[in-house]
Amino acid sequence: MARISAARRLIDDQEPPAAVKETAFGGGPPPGPPVQANAPVLNNAKLAVIMMLGAEAMFFAGLIGAFIVFRLAAEQWPPPFQPRLPVGVTGVNTLILLISAFTMHFSVRAVRAGDIGGSRRFLTVTAFLGTLFLAIQGFEWIKLVHFGLTVSSSVYGGLFYTLIGAHGAHVLGALVWLVVVYGQARKGRYTSKDYNGLQICGMYWTFVVALWPALYGLVYLY
């Protein structure tokens, strides 16, 4: 009540005090330009993931370098009395993993467009495809072990399990990350303005998927 009467006095009855008048009706220099946030082009998390992917690329380059040495030096490849790798099934598996890269991309695109539910659905499909890839790989590995291809059976077996196993471990890690991101998405962590966590997970997933065709071509087809 007191406030209303004070305001009425200011408006109707009397001349407002100088300080109020100056603040309300002008005075002083004109306002400056609006303050703009100096946001970095790439945030730290994204930069860190890019660096990590560079290190991962070098790690796989080392393994591929070792494979090249043994593959090119061998008179016969695969070596005699060693089982042949399942090229057809793994080809289908490659397609499954490639499709998962697209679903991951669609998930990021959906959250950018504000479709949070759609983004979650695409994340689920991506996680399903990743799990399917790992399951088929595991199934094929069990068959290969039964056929006698083990880490210690030959250089061929050692290289196969090291290279493909390292990739499988990365897919598993990416899958765990994906599940964590899905949990965050369910809690409403991501919006169309803030979806960094989802985006960096997508970067890692894309790397893991992009690496696979190179490994498939080198280990299974070459």
Place this chain on the structure above:
Amino acid sequence: MQPFIVTALFALLASYFADLQSVQACAVCLTGADGSVADAYDWSVLFLMTTPYLVVGSIAGGLAYAYRRAAVKKAHDAAAEEAPIHLAWNQKESGR
């Protein structure tokens, strides 16, 4: 005679009688310059030599692209900010 010269002469003499095949320092040199193993090592070394350049080049290219795109977007936003709207900020300009 200086001990250094004696040692050097002894080493020279020993190297003359040594079996050269057994003192190869590099495991790859055992097969000679030719052969599939040497070729394999050559290709592997070439691959490992080029990969860091490709990786670092890709990252640098990606960063340059991101910064250039951000600069273009900032310039576009700044142009949009300069809209021909002037808001009266004092009583005199408001005309009341």
